[in-house]
Amino acid sequence: MLAYNECELAKIRTYKEVIDGFLPALKDYYENPESYNIEPFKIFGNLYYVGDKKVCMHLIDTNDGFILFDSGYSHNFKSLVDSVDKLGFRCEDIKYVIHSHGHFDHFGGGDRLRDLYGAKILMSETDTELLKEMPDRALMHLAPNKEDQICWPDETINDGDFIELGNTKIRCVSAPGHTLGTMAFFFEATDGVKNHKVGYLGGLGFLTIYKEFCRQYNLPENMNEELLFTVNKLRNEDVEITLGNHPGHNSLIAKREYMLHNKNTNPFINKNTWSILLSSVEEKCQDFAEKGY
Numbered sequence: 380m381l382a383y384n385e386c387e388l389a390k391i392r393t394y395k396e397v398i399d400g401f402l403p404a405l406k407d408y409y410e411n412p413e414s415y416n417i418e419p420f421k422i423f424g425n426l427y428y429v430g431d432k433k434v435c436m437h438l439i440d441t442n443d444g445f446i447l448f449d450s451g452y453s454h455n456f457k458s459l460v461d462s463v464d465k466l467g468f469r470c471e472d473i474k475y476v477i478h479s480h481g482h483f484d485h486f487g488g489g490d491r492l493r494d495l496y497g498a499k500i501l502m503s504e505t506d507t508e509l510l511k512e513m514p515d516r517a518l519m520h521l522a523p524n525k526e527d528q529i530c531w532p533d534e535t536i537n538d539g540d541f542i543e544l545g546n547t548k549i550r551c552v553s554a555p556g557h558t559l560g561t562m563a564f565f566f567e568a569t570d571g572v573k574n575h576k577v578g579y580l581g582g583l584g585f586l587t588i589y590k591e592f593c594r595q596y597n598l599p600e601n602m603n604e605e606l607l608f609t610v611n612k613l614r615n616e617d618v619e620i621t622l623g624n625h626p627g628h629n630s631l632i633a634k635r636e637y638m639l640h641n642k643n644t645n646p647f648i649n650k651n652t653w654s655i656l657l658s659s660v661e662e663k664c665q666d667f668a669e670k671g672y
């Protein structure tokens with residue numbers, strides 16, 4: 380019997396351990412990205428997964444073109460294009476690419492989606508302004524492609540904005556913590572008969588809330604409190620399908636595996652996952668505060 384936890388967040392280590400381990404942990408992914416590919420799959424109805432084992436990308440079929448959440452690392456762009464293709468869709472039909480926040484591992488394919496296929500790129504105004512002020516905040520120096528550039532949005536989004544296309548209306552909510560301009564998104568996925576409420580938390584890696592990190596990138600040192608504030612703000616959202624932007628956030632790989640072996644159950648549909656995820660984040664934030672990180 381296959382089992383899975385609702386979410387798996389990384390253990391808390393010292394800032395030095397995290398920084399020293401960052402590139403070695405990604406070495407194999409950088410050198411052999413294709414071995415991290417996942418067959419694209421339907422999460423529910425018109426919502427699909429087109430990311431890999433390291434970073435999430437989600438595609439919504441709105442009946443009037445597609446919306447893509449995040450465009451991944453640039454060195455694995457081919458996997459994204461292949462995934463869209465394997466689902467029988469066309470990158471030319473992606474109308475919007477919504478970047479969850481301003482880090483290189485989430486916007487790496489954005490420029491090519493715009494230049495090759497005509498997609499419009501969206502990102503929060505807050506992260507856009509922060510990157511203009513200090514481009515190092517995009518963490519491009521950690522990217523495997525040294526020619527990578529920041530993907531600047533065609534339009535910026537703010538708290539309370541709606542993005543509408545076809546049958547889909549996405550509510551944008553600011554969710555600071557991972558970056559100050561991280562956004563969460565809420566919308567309904569549909570299979571034409573049933574609808575399910577989707578919540579997507581667009582960034583919760585803990586590297587960026589260490590005080591040392593914040594000092595280095597000239598950010599306020601209370602990012603931990605910002606993240607806690609966000610957790611409390613989002614706690615009462617009614618969410619049936621929880622999405623994250625790294626597969627561990629919602630145990631995506633284990634759930635996909637489960638779904639393959641249990642055709643009649645969909646582990647992505649679970650009203651408890653959202654609060655389990657937020658409680659895990661809250662617990663980590665409390666650990667950070669106790670340790671003084």
Ligand SMILES: [Zn+2]
Pocket residue numbers: 480482557582584
């Ligand atoms: Zn990030």
